[in-house]
Amino acid sequence: MEYRNCPRCGALFPYISSPICEKCVKEEEALFQGVRAYVKEHPNATILEVSTELGISTQKIYKYLREGKLELINNDGIELKCDRCGKPITTGRYCKSCTVRLEADLSGAYQDFSYKRIGKMHTYKREKGKD
Structure with missing residues (x-):
């Protein structure tokens, strides 16, 4: 387990996902x-x-x-602006159209990755009596 110092209070805490302590x-x-x-x-x-x-x-x-x-x-x-296209938004980081586009891109990338197989895995059978 990785430990870090909290940037806010300086306490040492077990880092899981949050950059600050509990x-x-x-x-x-x-x-x-x-x-x-x-x-x-x-x-x-x-x-x-x-x-x-x-x-x-x-x-x-x-x-x-x-x-x-x-x-x-x-x-x-x-005014908040979309991080991708610069259109005005009221919340978040991306406008609706960029969110849809990013989700589609990520979904496609995930599917591409899941279909690719890199190498094969084998088991090794030991002969009895040999170590």
């Missing part, structure tokens, strides 16, 4: 739940308002938008 993951989730609750209560709030009211950075709110956890309703001059 304690910081819980803190991050609690922070997101606070943002989510605020946005539910104030659906027309701007990113700057949410940031100011909750005392969190606008970068963190952009991160939630890019992860697909939040969605822009009124963009008040703020």
